[in-house]
Amino acid sequence: MRHTLSVLVENNPGALSRIAGLFSGRGFNIESLCVAATLDPTLSHLTLVTSGADLIIEQIIKQLNRLVDVYKVVDVSEGEYVEREMALIKVKAEAETRAEVLRIVDIFRCKVVDVSPKTYTLEVTGPETKLKAVLELLRPIGIKEIARTGTIAMAREKKTV
Amino acid sequence: MAKMAGKQMVVEALKREGVEVVFGYPGGAIIDVFDAIDKDGSIKFVLVRHEQGATHAADGYARSSGKVGVCIVTSGPGATNTVTGIATAYMDSVPMVVITGQVPTALIGNDAFQEVDIVGITRPCTKHNYLVKDVKDLSRILKEAFYLARSGRPGPVLIDIPKDVQNGKAEFAYPEEIELRSYKPVADPHIKQIERACALIEQARKPIIYAGGGVVIAGAHKELRALAEEISAPVAMTLMGLGGFPGTHPYSLGMLGMHGSYCSNMAMANTDLIIAVGARFDDRVTGKIEAFAPMAKIIHMDVDPTSIQKNVKVDVPIVGDCKKGLSKLLKVLKEGGRDQETWKNQHKAWWEQIRAWEKRHPLSYKKDSNVIKPQYVIERLYDMTKGRAIITTEVGQNQMWTAQFYKFDEPRTLLTSGGLGTMGYGFPAAIGAQIAFPDKLVVDVAGDGSIQMNIQEMATAMEQKLPVKIVILNNQFLGMVRQWQELFYEKRYVATRFQVVPDFVRLAEAYGAKGFRATRPEEVDQVLKQGLETDGLVIMEFAIAREEGVFPMVPAGKATTEMLLV
Ligand SMILES: Cc1ncc(C[n+]2csc(CCOP(=O)(O)OP(=O)(O)O)c2C)c(N)n1
Numbered sequence: 001m002r003h004t005l006s007v008l009v010e011n012n013p014g015a016l017s018r019i020a021g022l023f024s025g026r027g028f029n030i031e032s033l034c035v036a037a038t039l040d041p042t043l044s045h046l047t048l049v050t051s052g053a054d055l056i057i058e059q060i061i062k063q064l065n066r067l068v069d070v071y072k073v074v075d076v077s078e079g080e081y082v083e084r085e086m087a088l089i090k091v092k093a094e095a096e097t098r099a100e101v102l103r104i105v106d107i108f109r110c111k112v113v114d115v116s117p118k119t120y121t122l123e124v125t126g127p128e129t130k131l132k133a134v135l136e137l138l139r140p141i142g143i144k145e146i147a148r149t150g151t152i153a154m155a156r157e158k159k160t161v
Numbered sequence: 162m163a164k165m166a167g168k169q170m171v172v173e174a175l176k177r178e179g180v181e182v183v184f185g186y187p188g189g190a191i192i193d194v195f196d197a198i199d200k201d202g203s204i205k206f207v208l209v210r211h212e213q214g215a216t217h218a219a220d221g222y223a224r225s226s227g228k229v230g231v232c233i234v235t236s237g238p239g240a241t242n243t244v245t246g247i248a249t250a251y252m253d254s255v256p257m258v259v260i261t262g263q264v265p266t267a268l269i270g271n272d273a274f275q276e277v278d279i280v281g282i283t284r285p286c287t288k289h290n291y292l293v294k295d296v297k298d299l300s301r302i303l304k305e306a307f308y309l310a311r312s313g314r315p316g317p318v319l320i321d322i323p324k325d326v327q328n329g330k331a332e333f334a335y336p337e338e339i340e341l342r343s344y345k346p347v348a349d350p351h352i353k354q355i356e357r358a359c360a361l362i363e364q365a366r367k368p369i370i371y372a373g374g375g376v377v378i379a380g381a382h383k384e385l386r387a388l389a390e391e392i393s394a395p396v397a398m399t400l401m402g403l404g405g406f407p408g409t410h411p412y413s414l415g416m417l418g419m420h421g422s423y424c425s426n427m428a429m430a431n432t433d434l435i436i437a438v439g440a441r442f443d444d445r446v447t448g449k450i451e452a453f454a455p456m457a458k459i460i461h462m463d464v465d466p467t468s469i470q471k472n473v474k475v476d477v478p479i480v481g482d483c484k485k486g487l488s489k490l491l492k493v494l495k496e497g498g499r500d501q502e503t504w505k506n507q508h509k510a511w512w513e514q515i516r517a518w519e520k521r522h523p524l525s526y527k528k529d530s531n532v533i534k535p536q537y538v539i540e541r542l543y544d545m546t547k548g549r550a551i552i553t554t555e556v557g558q559n560q561m562w563t564a565q566f567y568k569f570d571e572p573r574t575l576l577t578s579g580g581l582g583t584m585g586y587g588f589p590a591a592i593g594a595q596i597a598f599p600d601k602l603v604v605d606v607a608g609d610g611s612i613q614m615n616i617q618e619m620a621t622a623m624e625q626k627l628p629v630k631i632v633i634l635n636n637q638f639l640g641m642v643r644q645w646q647e648l649f650y651e652k653r654y655v656a657t658r659f660q661v662v663p664d665f666v667r668l669a670e671a672y673g674a675k676g677f678r679a680t681r682p683e684e685v686d687q688v689l690k691q692g693l694e695t696d697g698l699v700i701m702e703f704a705i706a707r708e709e710g711v712f713p714m715v716p717a718g719k720a721t722t723e724m725l726l727v
């Protein structure tokens with residue numbers, strides 16, 4: 001099962017490598033990892049996507065909590081939550097495919113952020129499933145390069161991390 | 162407030178934490194701290210011969226006394242030499258503070274002379290670690306380090322202090338209390354869980370208490386004993402749990418697991434309720450996990466929530482300090498109003514079964530009048546010390562024979578590397594224990610392989626006038642590995658046979674210590690007696706049966722009921 005964890009961590013040097021090291025050292029899987037500042041300058045917010053059986057996820061959460069720098073861990077995927085990821089996609093855009101690319105851009109509400117004689121660069125934002133769908137449609141046209149941010153997530157309504 | 166140099170802050174913090182002794186080894190990057198310790202004059206400094214020795218000595222000091230062990234070394238190679246000792250302490254939850262010197266902050270990251278990223282290297286094997294970049298943070302970090310090392314599930318904490326920070330000045334602001342919002346170890350177990358546990362205990366017909374090192378660390382041996390006696394339940398211990406329950410108590414089944422007793426492994430396999438206390442279902446205990454205690458419900462008490470539900474599915478998790486947890490459990494059980502007779506009756510059939518297992522295969526070995534049996538040496542050592550010594554062990558067969566044949570009645574009397582299984586641990590640990598308890602008898606039981614891993618610490622013991630007794634069970638083999646080769650590799654003794662073994666008696670003499678040797682069974686008593694009665698550092702060497710094995714043995718990956726017996 002795929003789980004999205006929201007982790008608040010002290011803004012101390014080495015905190016991120018401790019978390020990354022925990023995953024590699026214990027053989028847990030990281031599908032994506034995103035870190036950024038929060039409103040509180042002493043804390044960073046980390047969104048971590050991982051997958052595993054329930055017992056593994058329980059271990060991951062406990063092990064994270066055990067780190068001295070970790071303030072709070074919430075499995076947001078246990079309740080309702082929103083998640084977003086952004087990707088930049090450079091796709092082949094030659095005479096015969098330009099229209100098709102633009103149609104996809106339109107349907108998925110992407111943005112064209114750069115144009116060259118042979119390529120379009122698109123910006124796509126959405127949950128992972130949407131990114132997957134866009135990529136699937138663009139692939140036959142010819143993707144030259146992609147850059148993704150990894151997932152960020154937030155529990156809905158009252159639940160805060 | 163007057164400013165203070167970083168090096169003095171270290172000294173000041175050590176004093177406030179009640180540290181009386183530090184173990185270490187000097188070098189350019191830590192020379193200032195050593196100088197400050199010496200100027201102050203109130204802390205004993207023990208110079209070892211290898212930094213690994215310093216960490217194990219600090220560890221032995223900590224395990225035997227329950228205090229935090231402290232070790233101070235230089236940067237680079239000094240720091241890397243401590244890693245095995247730190248990992249050893251980490252695996253066995255030993256409170257320890259390691260201070261390493263570091264190159265000046267301006268040089269960090271430049272591959273400067275004797276620079277190493279020790280904070281990076283030790284991240285996975287410390288409870289926490291720090292690189293101090295600013296002397297203003299140093300006093301707070303020192304306080305935090307001691308607090309982290311000893312609270313919750315204890316462990317080693319490393320502080321890496323660059324040379325300029327040692328000499329920089331700031332106000333010494335040592336907090337009275339530590340308040341870390343991200344670190345809140347749970348000590349008080351939840352009453353709901355205790356009640357659920359009691360309900361299970363009341364239903365059980367074949368309960369077993371499975372006690373680990375957490376009992377010893379928490380000082381919960383009295384409470385454990387009270388629980389066992391109250392509900393009339395047998396107690397099986399892990400290697401780390403030995404001494405947490407009296408080994409001579411009629412309810413003790415001894416050790417369980419790979420080299421545990423037949424009886425405790427059979428009891429574990431047939432129990433309907435495991436009451437696990439401060440134990441973590443290590444693979445050396447469970448054997449093949451799918452076959453482990455198939456009928457059992459499990460109550461698991463541990464201060465570290467990560468230990469619970471890690472290897473086995475638990476019915477009632479109790480997160481908390483074992484001492485508090487056990488007393489609460491006992492209290493609630495007693496409120497249930499049953500008397501001990503009722504409990505005894507309820508478990509009568511179970512006890513009959515257990516006694517039958519005990520009879521069928523008691524711990525034993527084939528006696529021999531021609532060659533010294535290592536088990537016999539341990540038995541005699543037990544008799545002669547009346548079980549009152551602090552015993553450290555190395556790793557291998559010597560460790561298992563000691564665990565099997567020496568009956569530990571008191572907590573903190575067996576110091577052994579359980580989690581990491583570190584050869585070379587026992588002797589420096591004995592040095593640490595002897596410093597903590599100058600008047601106690603401290604014996605390191607060693608193999609000829611392990612003792613050679615930190616034998617250089619004989620100089621330390623001599624210098625400090627420590628009367629440690631070393632018992633070497635010399636089989637001229639890396640015995641435990643040889644045993645595996647014998648059983649599972651058609652006796653191909655690859656890299657386990659020593660062609661050169663030093664003359665340990667003369668080696669002892671070379672260090673100014675005393676040495677005695679027994680080569681025949683009838684000499685064992687004499688040598689033990691002589692060795693134990695001789696003042697100062699002593700080596701007692703026993704030329705033991707070369708191909709003796711440790712039994713019972715559960716082959717790795719097998720169910721614990723699939724024991725190979727003597
Ligand atoms: C530092 C280290 N290296 C290797 C091992 C693997 N190992 C486990 S037991 C053992 C043999 C120990 O031999 P010895 O000290 O002579 O004791 P014996 O088993 O013969 O009693 C070895 C090599 C270890 N535990 N620790």
